[in-house]
Amino acid sequence: MSEKGETCRHSKTEKIQMKKDKLKKEPTMQFLLEVVEILTNYVKKTFDRSTKVLDFHHPHQLLEGMEGFNLELSEQPESLEQILVDCRDTLKYGVRTGHPRFFNQLSTGLDIVGLAGEWLTSTANTNMFTYEIAPVFVLMEQLTLKKMREIVGWPDGEGDGIFxxxxxxxxMYSVMIARYKFFPEVKTKGMTAAPRLILFTSEHSHYSIKKASAALGLGTENLILLKTDERGRVIPADLEAKVIEAKQKGSVPLFVNATAGTTVYGAFDPINEIADICEKYNIWLHVDGAWGGGLLMSRKHRHKLSGVERANSVTWNPHKMMGVPLQCSAILVRERGLLQGCNSMCAGYLFQPDKQYDVTYDTGDKAIQCGRHVDIFKFWLMWKAKGTVGFEQHIDKCLDLSAYLYNKIKNREGYEMVFDGEPQHTNVCFWYFPPSLRSIPNGEESRERLHKVAPKIKAMMMESGTTMVGYQPQGEKVNFFRMVISNPAATMSDIDFLIEEIERLGQDL
Amino acid sequence: MSEKGETCRHSKTEKIQMKKDKLKKEPTMQFLLEVVEILTNYVKKTFDRSTKVLDFHHPHQLLEGMEGFNLELSEQPESLEQILVDCRDTLKYGVRTGHPRFFNQLSTGLDIVGLAGEWLTSTANTNMFTYEIAPVFVLMEQLTLKKMREIVGWPDGEGDGIFxxxxxxxxMYSVMIARYKFFPEVKTKGMTAAPRLILFTSEHSHYSIKKASAALGLGTENLILLKTDERGRVIPADLEAKVIEAKQKGSVPLFVNATAGTTVYGAFDPINEIADICEKYNIWLHVDGAWGGGLLMSRKHRHKLSGVERANSVTWNPHKMMGVPLQCSAILVRERGLLQGCNSMCAGYLFQPDKQYDVTYDTGDKAIQCGRHVDIFKFWLMWKAKGTVGFEQHIDKCLDLSAYLYNKIKNREGYEMVFDGEPQHTNVCFWYFPPSLRSIPNGEESRERLHKVAPKIKAMMMESGTTMVGYQPQGEKVNFFRMVISNPAATMSDIDFLIEEIERLGQDL
Known part of the structure; x- marks a missing residue:
């Protein structure tokens, strides 16, 4: 027995040595499976509330190197064993965005089917530009975009779009397409071929509209910011007044962005009233539903985007409210042909007209990109696995949780809501007043001190690693917390935990 | 024994039922591991030359549904068992871009470490915009970009960049930054604040320069195409003449793109001579090394980019010649501050100045994107695993293989090279004349028939699924094959196979 045992089994040292030897060789399936083990352990821990959300270190600490984790690249290869350690350390010093108590961004959570989809996508390692090399993905994109357009409410899901x-x-696509629709000659002659074009968007809208106006050569000064009500929703009368003013100055109102779910307040602009004005003055209406588009999947909440079917284009990011892994964003366009007309350059080496299949399926010439990452598969796979009803349940649940948070703190001592009334989206914006601030009368000193509360609590949260939530100022309002819920793993107990944590960390400030 | 056996073991039917029951439940680690099994089987087969590169179907066939593979999305969820089938079918009807005989694109191959890196990236599921939520990835990007700038040859790797x-x-970034450098007021006032700006690029350059000129409001007519020599390299004298002409017309020459590795011929524009002209006339010099940038890693081949250190900006796609999984593209900028200046909008809700860490590490405001996918990790991990020397070996090997192909066919019966001399990159461009065409004198009939040869052979290749290689016309030249080699799995025997296959499929045309 003893002899047999010795020949069959290896001592622990021997086993480690064998493992080391194996890993010195070419990376193989074995190596990949070792990484999978690291990753599945990470995923399990992500869902475990006793695990920290993050293990915070300052940039200089990570740059100096943490116990064998050296970020520097070198001439010579490292052993695969060290590569496995590097993988473990990369995760160790990162942030668990799927943790039930990670509330810091609009994109949170870790959907297992979506993750599997993304792993398959990386394995297929192909490119969306032609049907030739991505036949299945190109068709999935086409079908999914059509489905999204149906949900937006365009007849028979007609139109166009791209991820x-x-x-x-x-x-940015929406501004380009609007410009092409009204001034197609800009494509060849440049902006000097057009009159002065004006874009409109709310003070509360996403800064990408401003980035687009700069990049596309319109200029940020030609982007007019619209006033909002106390809830962060565009005031339509202000839009009309500014349209008229622009026209009187000889400019051409080109484009209005209505936000469906603003980044900070989660406000939904009144799309129907805005659409009336756009129709009256012949202006392109874009709905930025990057954050709020997901609510279209919910029979209970989709009324908040009422009128979206009147838009000329819609942005909708499944990687936000629908829990799809990053990145997954669609631009939908009501009129067919504009995307192609705006962007096509007919590169002969990529889009040969004499292929054996129907080349109208090639998508590359519609894009401003050439190569394009496959963002569709994980989304398609999640849709298959959840069904439309599954997304609806997820969205309804997140909105219920935010209502729970709102009701919990709206009259709680030490809290003040940034705006009154139940939030439209999952954004709950509030100030926390530490006990020492509660007795100070409103005024400059109080404001200054309150402004520092959220950053201080946030810093302590990150250092203790227990939870993460965003904060920011807005206009005249000093720093407040912006809570958002998009994580399917979050429960009422996590909301309770967040509040306890804010109070624990903030009580002595 | 029999009783014991019955209680311990389950019949095959029972086992299948248990598996089904398990998969009806919530997706778990078990589900993920089942997907991993599908993926590792796929990877193994990808490297197996007896496996087909693809199993071609027309769009209408896939849309009609293939034996249980239904692309349509529905209201109700599918079972996880069906999801696994969907994963298998997605791969089955796709294209194996990692197959040693897939030569169709500039991005080929499937690096196991890169793949592992991408799986980790999807699992971490975070966003590059702030250090706060991507501390490790942000630092990896910073270090890797610095390393790339050092390799370009900028002193101490100074400068800036982004993936x-x-x-x-x-x-597109390069054009935006050039415009910002010389006419920063365009950011706020739009293109009307600038004189007529002219861009220059070669006839053989990538169509993205043209897409950028349209998108950014410069207009494609203000992009001047430069003549090339018979090898597809810019003729510097033509550049200077056209610069002078533009100035005489009162326009402002803003930007010259020199391509390092053109898409079709793999040509390297003479950067030093172009740089002389750019310096003389104060024009921004961009080097598009998307395809050829990888050669900088090779001591033997980097001379082809001689002068690249004089560029103001450089595009370099590790996802092409360096075998990094899609997507991975860097824009490098010599002057620090321009990227930030050009794109920053200082969104208060994302980039709070009062965070507890050094917020200069936040990268989001440099980008035209807001959220940004983590493209760095797979590249960083591959660099760790291969070392700089590993990339060099890969590149040298691919260039050796293309020299092998060139030498094999340059005097072979039935072949004609599209341009004379050994290719600069791995692009080998050639016509194949089926026997029936060899006796026909040069002329219109011969040209017309030759034009149809490559598409026909390509279609047959795809239908038999044995290999894939690209073709296209170029200027006056009728359709020819463009062979490119970037796949580390390719060997001389695969090159031999391609030639045999072209001859097998083409002999009766």
């Missing part, structure tokens, strides 16, 4: 690398680029 | 969603967007 782009994020909401900012989707919004 | 973008592909070479087209990187090239």
């Amino acid at each position: 782009s690398p994020g909401g900012a680029i989707s919004n | 973008s969603p592909g070479g087209a967007i990187s090239n």
Whole structure:
């Protein structure tokens, strides 16, 4: 027995050595499976509330190197064993964005089917520009975009669209297409071929509209910011007044962006009233539903985007409210042909007309990109796995949780809501007043001190690693917390935990 | 024994039922591991030359549904079992871009470490815009960009840069930054604040420069195409003549793009001579090294980019010649501050100045995107695993293989090279004349028939699924094959196979 045992089994040291030897060789399936083990352990821990959301270090600390984790690149290869350690350390010093208590961004959570979809996408490692090399993905994109257009409410899902690398680029597309629709000669002659073009968007809208106006040569001064009500929604009368003013100055109002779910307040601009004005003055209406588009999947909440079917284009990021892994953003266009007309350059080496299949399926010439990452598969796969009803349940649940948070703190001592009334989206914006601030009368001193509260609490949260939530100022309002919920793993107990944590960390400030 | 056996073991039917039951439930680690099994089987087959490169179907066939593979999305969820089938089918009807006989694109191959890196990236599921939520990735990007700038040859790797969603967007950045450098007021006032700006690029350059000129409001007519020599390289004298002409017309020459590795011929424009002209006339010099940038890693081949250190900006796509999974493209900028100046909008809700860490590490305001996919990690991990020397070996090997192909066919019966002399990059461009065409004298009939040869052979290749190689016309030249080699799995035997296959499929045309 003893002899047999010795020949069959290896000592622990021997096993480690064998593992080391194996890993010195070419990376193989074995190596990949070792990485998978690291990743599945990470995923399990992500969902475990006793795990920290992050293990915070300052840039200089990580740059100096943490116990064997050296970011520097070198001439000679590292062993695969060290590569595995590097993978572990990369995750260790990162942030668990799927953790049930990570509330810092609009994109949170870690959907297992979506993750599997993304792993398959990386394995397929192809490019969306032609049907030739991405037949299945190109068709999935086409069908999914049609489905999204149906949900927007365009007849028979007609129109066009494309997945782009994020909401900012989707919004940029919308401005480009609007310009092409009204002034197609800009494509060949440049902006000097057009009159002075004016864009309109709310003070509360996403900064990508401003980035687009700069990039596309319109100029940020030709982007007019619209006033909002106390809830952050555009005041339509202000839009009309500014349209008239622009026309009187000899400019051409080109484009209005209505936000469906603003970044900070989660406000929905009144699309129907804005659409009336756009129709009256013949202006392109874009709806930026990067954040709020997901609510279209919910019978209970989709009324907040009422009128979206009147838009000429819509941005909708499934990687936000629908829990799809990053990146997944669609720009939808009501009129067919504009995307192609605006962007096509007919590169002969990529889009040969004499291929054996129907080349209208090639998508590359519609894009401002050439190569384009496959963003569709994970979304398609999640839709298959959840069904439309699954997305609806997820969205309704997140909105219920935010209502729970709102009701919990609206009359709680030490809290003040940034705006009155139940939030339209999952954004709950509030100030926390530490006990020492509660007795100070409103005034400059109080404001100055309150402005520092959220950053201080946030810093402590990050250092203790227990939870993460965003904060920012807005206009005249000093720093406040912006809570958002898009994580399917979050529950009421996590909301309770956040509030306890704010109070624990903030009580002595 | 029999009783024991019955309680311990389950019949095959029972086992299948148990598996089904398990998969009806919530997706778990078990589901993820089942997907991993599908993926690792796929990877193994990808490297197996007896496997087809693709199983071609027309769009209408896939849309009609293939034996249980239904692309349509529905209201209700599918079982996880069906989801696994969907994953298998998605791969089955796709294209194996990592197959040693896939030569169709500039991006080929499937690096196991890169793949592992991408799986980790999807699992971390975070966003590059702030250090706060991507501390490790942000630092990796910073260090890697610095290393790339050192390799370009900028002193101490000084400068700036960012990873973008592909070479087209990187090239678009270069035009934006050039415009900002010389006419910063365009950011606020639009293109009307600038004189007529002219861009220059070669006839053989990538169409993304043209897309950028349209998108950014410069207009494609203000992009001047430069003549090339018979090898597809810019003729510097033509550049200077056209610069002078533009100035005489009162326009302002703003930007010259020199291509390092053109898409079709793999030509390297003479950067030093172009740089002389740019310096003389104070014009921004961009080097589009999306395809050829990788050669900088090779001591043997980097001389082809001689002068690149004089460029103001450089596009370099590790996802092409360096075998990094899609997407991975960098725009490098010599002067620090321009990227930030050009794109920053200082969104208060994202980039709070009062964070507890050094916020200069936040990268979001440099980008035209808001959210930005983590493209760095797979590249960083591959660099760790291969070392600089590993990339060099890969590049040298691919160039050796293309020299092998060139030498094999340059005097072979039935072949004609599109341009004379050994290719500069791995692009080998050639016509194949089926026997029936060899006796026909040069002329219109011969040209017309030759034009149809490559598409026909390509269609047959795809239908038999044995290999894939690109073709296109170029200027007056009728359709020819463009062979490119970037796949580390390719060997001389695969080159031999391609030639045999062209001859097998083409002999009766």
